[in-house]
Amino acid sequence: MTVTASKKDPIAVEAEVREKIHLEILKRTGAYHSNDHVLLPSGHHTSEYIEKTLVTTEPSFTEGLGAVIAKHFAPWPVDVVLSTGPGALILSHCVARAHPSRPIVVYGTKGLVSGHRKVSLPVEFQRLIRPETRVLLIEDLVSTGSTVNLLVNLVEQIGAEVVGIGCLWRRTSVDLGGKPVFSLVSRDFPTYTPPDCPLCKKGVPLNEEFVRRRAHRRPSTIKAPKTP
């Protein structure tokens, strides 16, 4: 939900303008689709959609957005920037490069254990996050918050400190355990069941591209020849 800023509140106006600029940047990467009528994998309909994989494909945009996050967290000393997932890692490099503490960049790896999501810290990184290390978590898109919450638990289990969480996009309804969060865009997509969808009622054609792509498209793959 966006806050409608009034003329009397220059801080809210500035925040709204900034968010619009950041949305426009994400739109230019091709990641953000708006004013559409999109079928989601859940069967719900929405007017907005974001393709996570495309968010960090423009280096100059990612660097600029990373610098904004770094500037926000500049007053706090940071030893380590931690993320997981390829997009978040690209962004975390850009944040760390721009942060005055010159933190190092470390990543966790995601996996599944008997149906439960998990995040692990590679053995080589374990000496880099110790008790009292100050860690800034970076994520590209925070949708359910489950990855970020796993990273928080990972850091706190070691006895290190989560300074804050920085991200490009955050769904406003997500609970991140009261940690300081800075997101360039804070926005929920309203989604509708087909009978309640206002776009269906207006007769706007339904865009099934993203669901069809998930069902039919295969990634481009190349295999190495068998070694004798």
Ligand SMILES: [Zn+2]
């Ligand atoms: Zn609809």
